Amino acid sequence: MGAKCCPTWPYTVLNLPPAIQLLKAVLNQLPGIGPRSAERIALHLVQSKEDKVHQLVHAIQEAKERVALCEQCGGLTESQPCPLCSNPQRLKELICVVVKPTDILNLEKSHAFRGHYHVLGGQISPINGVGPEDLQIKSLEERITKNLVQEVILALGSDLEGDATSFYLAKRLSACGIKVTRIAQGLPAGSELDYADELTLERALQGRRVIQHD
Amino acid sequence: MGAKCCPTWPYTVLNLPPAIQLLKAVLNQLPGIGPRSAERIALHLVQSKEDKVHQLVHAIQEAKERVALCEQCGGLTESQPCPLCSNPQRLKELICVVVKPTDILNLEKSHAFRGHYHVLGGQISPINGVGPEDLQIKSLEERITKNLVQEVILALGSDLEGDATSFYLAKRLSACGIKVTRIAQGLPAGSELDYADELTLERALQGRRVIQHD
Structure with missing residues (x-):
């Protein structure tokens, strides 16, 4: 934590307690959770009330236990x-x-x-x-x-x-x-030609359809 | 999940399985986690391998168990x-x-x-x-x-x-x-006056210091 930029600092720089560092590292592996979010959530959790943490752990375990893939469709x-x-x-x-x-x-x-x-x-x-x-x-x-x-x-x-x-x-x-x-394949709904790449436009052209009218 | 816009849809619209919905709601309470991130993480977790989920649960429990407030300073x-x-x-x-x-x-x-x-x-x-x-x-x-x-x-x-x-x-x-x-209180480091509000500038002026020179 910034120790490099100040090698002669004579006072122990406080790092996060090891258990929080580990939790941060594990949270950082979740989709969309960067190091800063991970630290914020880890610090939030260790300061949360016991029952809140239990609720989260329970919800994770329940979901993992109950949810499976459908034997027919795989959903x-x-x-x-x-x-x-x-x-x-x-x-x-x-x-x-x-x-x-x-x-x-x-x-x-x-x-x-x-x-x-x-x-x-x-x-x-x-x-x-x-x-x-x-x-x-x-x-x-x-x-x-x-x-x-x-x-x-x-x-x-x-x-x-x-x-x-x-x-x-x-x-x-x-x-x-x-x-x-x-x-x-074609233009996403609500989009303009300005934002479409060449391949999308090529496929949009190939997939063109006759406009239905009475 | 969009049911309002299509009240006559005769086919059951698939909602998230209840255990995933609950997990999503609990994750949504964490700092910086909106409904979309919460759903993404919940779906990621139920599809993760058993040991990955166990690692997360264990890290949360360990951190919560080991980390306390210092009796002297409260850190x-x-x-x-x-x-x-x-x-x-x-x-x-x-x-x-x-x-x-x-x-x-x-x-x-x-x-x-x-x-x-x-x-x-x-x-x-x-x-x-x-x-x-x-x-x-x-x-x-x-x-x-x-x-x-x-x-x-x-x-x-x-x-x-x-x-x-x-x-x-x-x-x-x-x-x-x-x-x-x-x-x-004053200008944040690396900032310009353009971005400072009146109160910050007032306090920066009040807190002005003589420039030290030899």
């Missing part, structure tokens, strides 16, 4: 199958394929999809040594056959790995005789 | 008295009075003080019902007498409560026959 759930998979109002003939469990939450917020989901668990990435056999593709094929699925919508990333995985899946799943589509 | 410590109070190189005749334990950490980072500290535990605030009897003033007076303290430096806030508390302490402690000073 986060506390019951098996998850509320989505067990909802009779959702269309079984329609499956939206996503990369990770939290993608389902984002798509659900859009209120634009009424079918089922399937979490792949990753994308094909030769650099990272991830091949098709590492993804939940077999279980997807089983669901397609079992539920007489008519269309699979690929909602993967719009990056290179998303492209590769979508291309691979489109080819493999078409063999099942079903329609395979991919969500559109 | 955060794992040993009694704290490393600062037990350091023979620090001057016992000089006490810097601060509001809360973390103020000590900030002052130590400045490398500008080589005496002892004393945590008041608050500031006089009639609105919040905090009077002098709620603060660690008696123990401060005892330390002053016991350690033959010559100067007490008040490093309290520069707000109304800090002013009131400083004024009160200056009056009360002067009765012990010691020098009572208050840290300077």
Whole structure:
């Protein structure tokens, strides 16, 4: 803590107590928590009342214990199958394929999809040594056959790995005789052309649609 | 989660599993953690490996268990008295009075003080019902007498409560026959006049000092 800039300082400079330093380091690993936030939270916690700290620890343990992946779709759930998979109002003939469990939450917020989901668990990435056999593709094929699925919508990333995985899946799943589509790429809603990069504009142009009018 | 904007949506919109919602709410109470960060961290935790979650829980519990307030100065410590109070190189005749334990950490980072500290535990605030009897003033007076303290430096806030508390302490402690000073108010280091408010400039002017030259 600044000891370098003042090597001759003859008085012990107070460091954080070791237990707080450790807590800070662990908190610093959480997403979006930098060293300053981590220190602030660590100092807050050691000065909080016992029951507040217990509440936090309990909430973490409970969540970790209760939440698992749905055996059918791979989404986060506390019951098996998850509320989505067990909802009779959702269309079984329609499956939206996503990369990770939290993608389902984002798509659900859009209120634009009424079918089922399937979490792949990753994308094909030769650099990272991830091949098709590492993804939940077999279980997807089983669901397609079992539920007489008519269309699979690929909602993967719009990056290179998303492209590769979508291309691979489109080819493999078409063999099942079903329609395979991919969500559109283009301008984000509420945006201007000023803020779009070339690739986004290229894909927006390629994906152009006829305007429906009466 | 957006249900308002679409009251006729006939399909159950997936909410976060209850245990994640609870964890999110608890995390949201931590300093600097808004609802979005809280959700991100909660989702990260339930998807983390068991040992990572255990590491976090353990670090929180250890820190809470080991860290206490120093019986002498009121700072955060794992040993009694704290490393600062037990350091023979620090001057016992000089006490810097601060509001809360973390103020000590900030002052130590400045490398500008080589005496002892004393945590008041608050500031006089009639609105919040905090009077002098709620603060660690008696123990401060005892330390002053016991350690033959010559100067007490008040490093309290520069707000109304800090002013009131400083004024009160200056009056009360002067009765012990010691020098009572208050840290300077003025321009923050590296700042320009453009960014200073009127009160800061007024106090900077009042606190002006003769430039030392040979």
